[in-house]
Amino acid sequence: MKLQEYRSKAILERHGVPLLAGITATTPDGARDAAQTIGGAVVVKAQVLVGGRGKAGGVKLAATPDEAAERAGEIIGLDIKGTTVKTVLVAPAADIAHEYYLGLILDRATKAITVIASAEGGVEIEETAKTNPEAILRLPLHPLIGLQEHETRRIGFFLGIPAELRREFAKVMRGLYAAFVESDADLAEINPLVVTDDGRLLALDAKIVLDDSALPRHPDLEEMRDLNEEEPSEIAAREAGISFIKLDGSIGCMVNGAGLAMTTMDLVKLAGGEPANFLDIGGGAKQDKVTAAFRIILDDPNVKAILINIFGGITRGDEVARGIVEARAALTRDVPMVVRIVGTNSEEAKPILAEANLITADSLDDAAAKAVAAVRGAA
């Protein structure tokens, strides 16, 4: 789960990272009040989870409170890569003398929390990795003892942190590490970390991505979820315990298992169709989940057919078939459905499905072809 800048900063501040937190606002008046409270020049920043907000006009300077209100009026409601800006962060402006990149990631290759540092701050680290890979330090931390002082010193020297700010840098590094570990992050980055003209070290922008698997033990962080930036159908799916990602095609997919769900999408494409979604219904294909999955898929008006692919294994195929038929009977919208069930009693499943006018398929390739044909027939 990605956190907004202001939320990420709140977590870092709690762990002692020096920064200018600022105040959030959802209206121009609110932004004026915030600028008034802060005093002096401010920067007004769109709070969106997508990247590239600066280029999209989502970050603007303001010298006075009235100007802050004006800038906020321009930014709120702005569409940035499909996300409408609802909230801005009004923060004190800083005169930047130098920018750095400082991040921690959970690196799957080294199986360690790994420091990523670069003296080329303010640009995306992926960009630096392409253009100037030598400018990046990657330092895996010991998984059992964590960040050590000598490592912090080494990172500071690599970045060229001014001598008088080294103690302050240690605070940044310790705070970033503590924030990462204590909130179970996948990624925590400060970009840029800056030295200001008046010699302060500050985190000007921050991003934290949390490990979804660890969220159950962080109810306080779960509350930081930004529902504004999620598809309503994806929110409904999460509440139903279904793994779902909306796409742009016309063939809805309902599958058990993530790998098989991706494969089903791939085969729809290979057969000449476009998948409307990724959907993993989980083990067992229980009826309440099938019902919820139907609703979520059919909520998308682009969906012209549904492909249901259940590899039952030890789940009984005839039970799954009955569940599908019953769930479908309760739907308000109907589209052609192709069902492929493998597993115990899958032969017994076929007459049940056929009787309910569902298209049956023996193989996944066959199911994908039939779903594509159904969409073409409907068009």
Added chain:
Amino acid sequence: MSILVNADTRLLVQGITGREGEFHSTAMLEYGTNIVAGVTPGKGGQTAINGRVPVYDTVAEAVEQTGANATCIFVPAAFAPDAMLEAADANVPLVICITEGVPALDMLRVYHVLKQKGVRLIGPNCPGLTTVDEAKVGIIPGDIHARGPVGLVSRSGTLTYEVVQAMTDAGLGQTTCVGIGGDPIIGTNFIDVLDLFNQDDETEAIVMIGEIGGEEEEKAAAFCAREVRKPMAAFIAGRTAPPGRRMGHAGAIISTGGGGTAESKRQALEAAGIRVADSPSHIPQLLRDAGVR
């Protein structure tokens, strides 16, 4: 021969009295797996699965009493890291963790502790493994297999069953099928299993099922080019997956920088001389083309 588990495996099940543990232990026993013990703290002295399996309070006690040499973990995600550490502490040499949703930072610590102890971990978030007609450990359906010359390794669950079924239907049996799990931090990776298959006399050909995310398939491809002379076929799921989104599995994500795509994995495998199927159903033919009988 085969790899990792066989008829001599003496299996312990942690969480045997839970709903999942009981259900799948029953299926494992039916398959012929030698389950010698179960562990559920507080239920020591009882039996599970209709009196067929003695239950102990601790792994150490179960190992001492029964000589268990492998464990299969079905406990909920919040307790799974502790269960893996308990198994390692009792010197169980092979730990298979089925549990999904284990926090990554917990896995980091567990991974390194188990590695230091020389314990082999498979998973978490995996379907387990089956050595055909000898031992089924985990949740892979038993009836999809037939014994034969092909070893299979996969990051997925039901997709693995799909491929196994296709091979069995085509008359291509398997030695061992291993699901290594879909999480970012897993105990055993592709290369570990490919190396075992490569050294196994009975395994004549190898099938590898990958998916988007990370670079393990690319590394495996390089390993195969260097070490493996047995015929291989592969499938990579997620060609239509959008970047930056986690496709169900915690580890299945194309980075926003463009790394970990199905295409890059396919290219790496093909560069290593491994044919990559467009559909799981094409795997048997690719194996036949490579000379597998």
